[in-house]
Amino acid sequence: MDWWRNFLGRKDRLPPDLLFKLRSARLRRMHRNYKKFLDLVRDAVEKQGGEFVIDRRYLSTLVENACAIANELVYDANVMAVKGASRSDEKAQRARSQRYFQFDRTRANFEWILAWQPDLESPAFAIPSAEVDELEHYHQVGGIFTRMAKIRELLGISVPEGFVIPFAAFHFLLEYNGLIPLLELASSESAIYLKQFQERLREVFVPYEIASEIQGAVSLMAEKYGNSLQLIMSPVLFGEECHSSYRENCRNTSRVVTAQDVVAGYKEVLAELYGDAAIRMRLSHGLGVRCDVAVAVSRMIVPRIKGKIYTSDPEFPQKGPIRIEAFTRDARTVYEASRSFPYDIIAPKGQNTVAGLSREEVQSLCARALSIERYFKSPQEIAFLWEKEPYVTHIRPLHLKEDVGTEAIASAIARYEILYRDQGKVASPGIGSGKVHLVEGQKDLLDFPDHGILVSTHLDAGDRWVAVLPKVAGILADEGKPTGIAASLAREFHIPAIVGLTDVTRRLLSGDMVTIDAGENTVYRGIVEELLDYQVRERFNPEDEMEYYLLRFVLHRLSSGSLEWRKKVRGKESLDDVARRSLHEAVCNLAEIVIPSWFMPCPCLKNDFGYRLYLKDIGRGMTSGGKMVDIDSITSRPFKALWSGISGAPLHSPKFSAMALVAKQYCHLARKGARYIVDAYQCEETDSNYVYAYFKDSRNSQDLLDIENTLGRYGKTFRTAGGFAVYRYALSCPEADELLAMIGRALANQ
Amino acid sequence: MSEELQVLVLDDEPIVCKRLKPALEKSGYAVEIFEDAAQALKRIDEKQFDIVVTDVRMEEIDGIQVLEHVLAKSKDAKVIIITGYATVEVAREALAKGAFDFIAKPFKPNELRSAIAKAAKEIKARG
Secondary structure, X not given: OHHHHHHXXXXXXXXXXXXXXXXXXXXXXXXXXXHHHHHHHHHHHHHOOOOOEOXXXXXXXXHHHHHHHHHHHHHHHHHHHOOOOOOOOHHHHHHHHHHHHHHHHHHHHHHHHHOOOOXXXXXXXXXEHHHOOHHHHHHHHOHHHHHHHHHHHHHXXXXXXXXXXXXXXXXXXXXXXXXXXXXXXXXXXXXXXXXXXXXXXXXXOOOHHHHHHHHHHHHHHHHHHHHHOOEEEEEEEOOXXXXXXXXXXXXXXXXXOOHHHHHHHHHHHHHHOOOHHHHHHHHXXXXXXXXXXXXXXXXXXXXXXXXXXXXXXXXXXXOOOEEEXXXXXXXXXXXXXXXXXXXXXXXXXXXXXXXXXXXXXXXXXXXXXXXXXXXXXXXXXXXXXXXXXXXXXXXXXXXXXXXXXXXXXXXXXXXXXXXXXXXXXXXXXXXXXXXEEEEOOHHHHOOOOOOEEEEEOOOOOHHHHHHHHHHEEEEEEOOOOOOOHHHHHHHHOOOOEEEOOOOHHHHOOOOOEEEEEHHHOEEEEOXXXXXXXXXXXXXXXXXXXXXXXXXXXXXXXXXXXXXXXXXXXXXXXXXXXXXXXXXXXXXXXXXXXXXXXXXXXXXXXXXXXXXXXXXXXXXXXXXXXXXXXXXXXXXXXXXXXXXXXXHHOOOOOOOOEEEEXXXXXXXXXXXXXXXXXXXXXOOOOOOOXXXXXXXXXXXOOHXXXXXXXXXXXXXXXXXXXXXXXXXXXXXXXXXXXXXXXXXXXXXXXX | OOOOOEEEEEOOOHHHHHXXXXXXXXXXXXXXXXXXXXXXXXXXXXXOOOEEEXXXXXXXXXXXXXXXXXXXXXXXXXXXXXXXXXXXXXXHHHHXXXXXXXXXXXXXXXXXXXXXXXXXXXXXXXX
């Protein structure tokens, strides 16, 4: 701003009014840009449904555009932050650099995501399996572990407990021991260097940072399982898909019992991966000589029985029976069971317990196997170990032999009545069929059938549906959007879903049979077996495709709240975080000009409580001016929601004096003396609204606990810092209204 | 199914081919997919396709060259251009050179199906 001051001949200070006007104009521009950013994210979220054909170019354009907007926001925030300080002001300079640094760091995340590279800056060197999350850890531990974590978390299937030593540990180990140049030489497939590298890996020094974390993780497991603990180690390479058979062939396992054994085993596993056989296997699967390795360390299960489940027979895939090969030390039995509940055993007849599996155990395995097949939308080969309960140790898809011709599928589909085509919005891709179950309230969920089609008016109530989702084969709803919570849930559970069908609850009755082809935005009456078979053979599943996978990661880094309903990125900021913070800092900066200037002729809100609530319009937030304004003349949605809470509160603080900056979609309210600040952005057209509320010295008050409980109901997280901060985004407008009204009630008593 | 329309899809992004093949097959078209333009041109020389769907920007041979090649071989064939670099200039050039339609990525398969259905109608009308 120095040039402005020079230009105006006012080196010391601009008049507050002029300064305010200049900055509020910039803030309006920031709001416009933020809206553009949210639109971009919302548009990309809709593409996740799989209805659109997307490619890598789209992804890079999406990232470029989002970064360009965020960059402008950061730039504007920096300009706003200049305040009265000169450019030589060290503190201001540091703050400016910090903003750009955070933006650059976030942007760098996209580069390795789009380049499909591992995350070598993992904050941990031993990640507990129970904490592994696909979107957060895929680039740290690889796809196999994250998918196993998914079946554990979403389908409730037991997998062996343990921890993962991520790619970053391998990279750190190489750097620490100066092995990277040798690895580069070895990568040229020179046998001599490869041998040398392998030998060095066996003798390598494992840095304290890695060893101590391994020690900690092993100690935790030892506490739980005692001296009988045995561990098994298995590696995963970055780029290795769970569909590949690679892992099975190069697995190196060793029994280990102490942390020192794990460290030694870790070196052995790494060295083994640079052996001739492993490299040959890698090359045959299209992976390079050089590979980033993560190693899973899990509790060794000593099974009573072990085996494999094939959810379809690869040789005769006409939706044949489920096949279970079970082994004990001295017996092998092949079971065949029907694919529908109660999974009757077809073979071996009269020999139900040859290899120790009872009828109930076979049924239990079938139910688990089919839930995995439904989740991954293709027939699966599942390895299991039965200790006291069944554990799944790995899963991979079955590759079926036959193919269905064009003629068969096109004519088959033509025979079925189409109930809907292109009338709704695709929330989650895939094909699903089953019996319709109309859900109007919580009680309807109690008798939800296995493989049922959930039909409801709207599904924005979030968490209530989670309990039945593993049983759901498809979702149809009258209302809703692909960006809503229900859509996120459907995608999370890989359930085909079409929302916004307007009359599906009137058109369908409980018990009707339907087939949903969400990828085609079509609903058929009846079970279209041919379509289900076609999907299985064609194996086009957007969730398995790299571009859709990348889109999920990109969205997670763009705005995690728009995608992930339960968790927030830990330790890493999304671009939305950067953009929002820039906006917030700019507003605080603007408020600093206005709030001390209580004498400024701002309109005061008419009210019965004797509050002095001054309003400053910063962009179509009011329709009239004057000394006193009525609440009806306020157009700012967040302010109105906030005021509804303030005016509806049972008790009111006798002294209330505050200033609010209002825009149509925005409100920033600060009490004199800054005892609290509320900052909210709310736009009808997006579900990514946010609300901040900072209360000083109010921790644990009942009002704030109410807010916390409400957030909890929506599955929203929040942060506490200083006094208390509700810190959340990705709220729908009604959610934000409710939250703001609650905050308003809390304000009235402050 | 001798009346089946023969459709060739060419895009160097594998995901596009993989996504479009089932989508078009479900509508009753016989679909062949190619990620390599040279191989696609070879196939076009071998077999008569009613409709060719091609990306514009590809390495070595671009979509406009494919368009010219197809039309040089058969005036009756319809070429539909799909592109992630949708600009007025590209669209104008493609249409001026005889493309039947132009679709910008990302798109829904239904948009392509409508374009193909329109092309099919014209093909049938010409007999």
